[in-house]
Amino acid sequence: MNDAAEQPVSIGYDEFGMRFMDLVLHRDRVMESINRVLGAEFLLGPIGAGPGRKVAKVTANGTFGKAYGEALTDVVGYQVNLPVDVAFHLDLGVDMLRFNAELLLPLRLTMDLVEPLTILWHITPPDPDDVVMTIASDSRRATVLQKLTGLDGELRRFIVRFVDRELEKPHVQKAMKIDLVTLIDNAWEHIAVQFMPTGPDDRR
Helix, strand or coil: CCHHHHCCCCCCHHHHHHHHHHHHCCHHHHHHHHHHHHCCEEEEEEEEECHHHCCEEEEEEEEECCCEEEECCCCCEEEEEEEEEEEEEEECCCCEEEEEEEEEEEEEEEEEEECCCEEEEEEECCCHHHCEEEEEECCHHHHHHHHHHCHHHHHHHHHHHHHHHHHCCHHHHHHCEEEHHHHHHHHHHHHHHCCCCCCHHHHC
16 A cells, blocks of 8 residues: 555645635535525616606516626636516506517626635626617517617616615625634534544544
8 A cells, every 4th residue: 555645735725725715605606696695586667768768767577597607717706697587668658668678797706805714705797888688679669669768778777777786785795795704603513523523432
């Protein structure tokens, strides 16, 4: 038997920290956390649309899709893509038109480590011009009005404002701060069972 092969290989603290973060906060777990924090559905509006936001009022119901993304190369974090399906109504005062929209919101999620052993997440919402949006209307007249009222730009801007507002909610702010010391303290009893003796038989 080769005793040298059984010796543990030492690694530095920096390497340990990076591997720990990759293991604990890997991509799939982060994406699942985003889905849980945002929920499934939301309501927007009513908001003004068109020149001076006086031409029409828009009310929208949206559904979040599953977030997906890849690790960033320049910093610790992820480039997140969030699909959103929106069904909204354009109230012209004398008529009501319906539109369906598919949006893709690019979010930049980065991480900082602060005292005492706390992980802080930062989410950067997209610029309205970076929001990918495809709108389908239920009639030719609705398509014309969509262009006249500038609805595309209004919806992009409103979605970004909505994301900003959601990120300020208490439950989101709580989810973006992970106190590792408290987590380990609360979970220590379960952790200790994995390697500490639990009875006389374990001490033989």
